[in-house]
Amino acid sequence: MRSPKDFFRPLAVGAPDPVRQIPQRPSRMIHFFDPGNEKMAAKVPDLATKADVLLGNLEDAVAADRKEIARAGLVRVAREADLGDTQLWTRVNSLDSPWALDDLITLVTEVGDKLDVIMVPKVEGPEDIHYVDRLLAQLEARAGLRRPLLVHAILETASGVANVEAIALASPRMQGISLGPADLAASRRMKTTRVGGGHPGYLVRSDPTGDDLNEGRLTYQQDLWHYTVARMVDACAEAGILPYYGPFGDIRDTVGCEDQFRNAYLLGCVGAWSLHPAQIAIARKVFSPSPEEVAWARRVIAEMGDGTGAVMIDGKMQDDATVKQCQVIASLADDLAARDPELAAAYGSVSA
Ligand SMILES: CC(C)(COP(=O)(O)OP(=O)(O)OC[C@H]1O[C@@H](n2cnc3c(N)ncnc32)[C@H](O)[C@@H]1OP(=O)(O)O)[C@@H](O)C(=O)NCCC(=O)NCCSC(=O)C[C@](C)(O)C(=O)O
Numbered sequence: 001m002r003s004p005k006d007f008f009r010p011l012a013v014g015a016p017d018p019v020r021q022i023p024q025r026p027s028r029m030i031h032f033f034d035p036g037n038e039k040m041a042a043k044v045p046d047l048a049t050k051a052d053v054l055l056g057n058l059e060d061a062v063a064a065d066r067k068e069i070a071r072a073g074l075v076r077v078a079r080e081a082d083l084g085d086t087q088l089w090t091r092v093n094s095l096d097s098p099w100a101l102d103d104l105i106t107l108v109t110e111v112g113d114k115l116d117v118i119m120v121p122k123v124e125g126p127e128d129i130h131y132v133d134r135l136l137a138q139l140e141a142r143a144g145l146r147r148p149l150l151v152h153a154i155l156e157t158a159s160g161v162a163n164v165e166a167i168a169l170a171s172p173r174m175q176g177i178s179l180g181p182a183d184l185a186a187s188r189r190m191k192t193t194r195v196g197g198g199h200p201g202y203l204v205r206s207d208p209t210g211d212d213l214n215e216g217r218l219t220y221q222q223d224l225w226h227y228t229v230a231r232m233v234d235a236c237a238e239a240g241i242l243p244y245y246g247p248f249g250d251i252r253d254t255v256g257c258e259d260q261f262r263n264a265y266l267l268g269c270v271g272a273w274s275l276h277p278a279q280i281a282i283a284r285k286v287f288s289p290s291p292e293e294v295a296w297a298r299r300v301i302a303e304m305g306d307g308t309g310a311v312m313i314d315g316k317m318q319d320d321a322t323v324k325q326c327q328v329i330a331s332l333a334d335d336l337a338a339r340d341p342e343l344a345a346a347y348g349s350v351s352a
């Protein structure tokens with residue numbers, strides 16, 4: 001464990017200074033593509049006009065015999081594609097795999113200046129982040145990079161969840177954490193066979209109304225991911241980094257996907273993954289506050305003056321704490337409006 005005094009010192013001679021604040025650029029959807037799949041890679045310039053983040057995936061979902069092809073494809077995309085101000089991230093292979101070291105060496109030394117964030121899968125504890133932290137510093141120095149790469153951890157092992165607070169605080173490079181529900185389910189020995197989402201068997205039932213235990217009893221499906229997402233959100237907020245819901249594997253179920261994303265949004269997540277182009281619009285809808293929410297937030301802020309005391313607005317008490325919640329919505333709206341002209345018009349046109 002480094003001394004707090006040394007926390008912001010570069011970990012290699014010649015490496016750039018670590019950032020002191022994580023950039024809050026919009027990242028409502030992290031869109032996954034396989035850079036070794038020519039059809040997908042060809043869609044990148046168009047997807048860059050729709051998604052906040054494009055992520056070249058090198059890990060799971062890329063077959064073992066396609067790993068080098070995917071890595072080379074990402075180098076090509078990073079060099080050649082015009083992404084405008086859309087971020088380019090990658091997910092490298094897990095640290096215990098035969099590919100992780102070459103993923104990091106190749107990407108940082110060849111296209112490190114084009115990448116914003118490196119997502120590290122199957123993080124077990126802060127020691128995994130420390131390893132990546134030092135290696136990235138060495139590679140940044142070798143490549144002469146002026147801007148440090150940021151690191152994103154996937155929360156997808158039971159040990160990772162047990163250590164999530166330490167992972168979030170492990171390095172000034174830590175940009176955020178995503179839930180990885182599929183590997184996490186396997187690691188915990190959960191009895192699901194899905195990628196995220198709920199399960200009809202995980203429910204609570206209302207009390208019996210008479211002798212017949214089956215009669216008139218309502219059931220309510222519960223959210224399998226509530227505990228983990230809530231804990232991840234707290235760990236990220238404490239560390240000043242960003243939490244994300246991960247993937248929703250039932251591509252056809254756009255309604256269930258929207259609900260799962262919205263639960264994460266309401267709990268504090270800033271975005272989710274999209275695995276298919278159809279999920280980009282769902283994440284954009286969910287992770288952008290509605291014009292009505294924004295108008296209400298601005299109204300409360302305006303009526304609260306210096307932000308202290310208590311007032312009544314439309315029958316609801318507002319005070320120092322509600323104004324802070326409204327500031328979260330209003331500042332998110334400002335950040336999104338700066339990137340998205342359609343939202344800028346929608347937010348500007350609703351009178352406060
Ligand atoms: C599900 C699949 C196989 C269906 O792919 P498909 O081709 O069968 O679907 P489609 O509906 O027929 O596709 C229509 C068109 O869209 C294209 N397309 C389709 N998807 C994409 C995409 N993502 N980006 C760009 N283009 C895409 C596709 O190539 C096709 O192009 P065409 O019209 O020219 O023929 C495909 O969407 C896919 O491979 N998606 C990404 C999967 C992935 O990255 N999985 C790993 C992340 S989840 C995970 O790792 C778990 C986690 C966190 O680790 C843990 O919980 O543990």
Ligand SMILES: [Mg+2]
Pocket residue numbers: 060121156180182183
């Ligand atoms: Mg996984």
